[in-house]
Amino acid sequence: MPPPTSSIAVRAESLVKTFGSTRALDGVDLEIPAGTVLGLLGPNGAGKTTTVRILTTLLRPDSGTAFIAGHDVLTDPDAVRRSIGLSGQYAAVDEHLTGYENLFMVGRLYGKSRTDAATRARELISRFRLKDAGDRPARTYSGGMRRRLDLAGALVAEPAVVVLDEPTTGLDPRGRMDTWDVIGELVADGATVLLTTQYLEEADQLADTILVIDHGKVIASGTADQLKAQVGGERLEIVVADPAEIPVTKIVLAEVGADEPTVEDHQRRVQVRVDTGPKALVEALRRLDQENVSVLDVALHRPTLDDVFLSLTGHIAEEAAPEAEGKRKGRKARKEQS
Numbered sequence: 365m366p367p368p369t370s371s372i373a374v375r376a377e378s379l380v381k382t383f384g385s386t387r388a389l390d391g392v393d394l395e396i397p398a399g400t401v402l403g404l405l406g407p408n409g410a411g412k413t414t415t416v417r418i419l420t421t422l423l424r425p426d427s428g429t430a431f432i433a434g435h436d437v438l439t440d441p442d443a444v445r446r447s448i449g450l451s452g453q454y455a456a457v458d459e460h461l462t463g464y465e466n467l468f469m470v471g472r473l474y475g476k477s478r479t480d481a482a483t484r485a486r487e488l489i490s491r492f493r494l495k496d497a498g499d500r501p502a503r504t505y506s507g508g509m510r511r512r513l514d515l516a517g518a519l520v521a522e523p524a525v526v527v528l529d530e531p532t533t534g535l536d537p538r539g540r541m542d543t544w545d546v547i548g549e550l551v552a553d554g555a556t557v558l559l560t561t562q563y564l565e566e567a568d569q570l571a572d573t574i575l576v577i578d579h580g581k582v583i584a585s586g587t588a589d590q591l592k593a594q595v596g597g598e599r600l601e602i603v604v605a606d607p608a609e610i611p612v613t614k615i616v617l618a619e620v621g622a623d624e625p626t627v628e629d630h631q632r633r634v635q636v637r638v639d640t641g642p643k644a645l646v647e648a649l650r651r652l653d654q655e656n657v658s659v660l661d662v663a664l665h666r667p668t669l670d671d672v673f674l675s676l677t678g679h680i681a682e683e684a685a686p687e688a689e690g691k692r693k694g695r696k697a698r699k700e701q702s
């Protein structure tokens with residue numbers, strides 16, 4: 365029987381790290397039960413990579429402790445390194461080697477025999493859908509293929525914990541979805557994963573538990589549903605035909621809503637948080653009709669992680685604007701498939 369501690373694969377307590385006057389980490393705690401995925405979600409500069417570097421022994425914290433698979437990052441870094449596979453924000457792939465050769469080389473670096481390294485490389489090439497590309501130099505790969513190869517590299521040594529630092533940042537929507545699929549399979553296999561991301565949708569799709577981090581502090585944690593529930597209620601959205609109807613619409617929504625309505629003049633859209641869902645919607649439409657407001661569009665939304673982020677931090681998470689459209693479409697397509 366495994367010792368009781370083995371059920372927690374990663375544990376960090378009160379991690380603090382400063383760079384000059386920047387407090388990159390200001391007391392971060394985290395815990396990842398074996399076989400689960402923790403999503404560390406935060407905007408640029410939040411402290412995600414600093415956390416990853418400490419957990420992977422690349423950086424010492426000023427204070428605090430961390431254990432990976434029961435090994436102390438401070439006193440037993442070699443054992444920690446043997447327990448993790450790291451895939452970085454900037455893919456560590458040798459451009460001149462083929463995909464297969466890259467993975468073979470990593471296997472040899474980890475001390476595998478030629479036969480074992482070859483077997484493992486072939487296995488991973490096929491699993492990460494690089495079969496057709498496995499014998500081509502990595503420099504001919506697309507961004508998404510390169511990321512998948514890097515991800516495969518992190519798994520060569522069959523690590524207890526896989527650490528993925530922003531695995532899809534900078535990828536186009538297609539590359540991002542391919543990478544999500546591969547990570548999804550990894551997760552389905554029961555891997556323990558620490559995943560950092562700036563993308564709410566990515567955390568939503570892949571993580572069992574999400575820690576929201578901002579300015580080096582964990583500001584919220586829970587499942588995606590728990591975080592959404594923290595925001596409370598749903599969002600009622602009304603688009604009116606005529607800008608002159610915005611003020612009266614705002615008054616009506618203030619009456620049926622649970623907080624102050626927000627107005628986007630350009631879109632002629634007024635929104636408010638509601639606690640009574642469809643009831644509030646019906647009531648709003650009835651009153652708007654009484655006021656002779658012509659409603660172009662109406663919607664009731666469950667809170668998204670974007671709403672969570674906004675309510676926690678007062679600013680929305682950064683998303684690469686040109687990609688947002690494609691990503692949404694992609695997500696929808698995935699949902700329809702399943």
Ligand SMILES: Nc1ncnc2c1ncn2[C@@H]1O[C@H](COP(=O)(O)OP(=O)(O)O)[C@@H](O)[C@H]1O
Nearest residue numbers: 383386388406407408409410411412413414415
């Ligand atoms: N080596 C470093 N020297 C100075 N400042 C750093 C260094 N590494 C990170 N920082 C700062 O620490 C903060 C957190 O950075 P980082 O952990 O890289 O954030 P994230 O990965 O979430 O974007 C940022 O303000 C960043 O500028």
Ligand SMILES: [Mg+2]
Nearest residue numbers: 412413453530
């Ligand atoms: Mg980073």
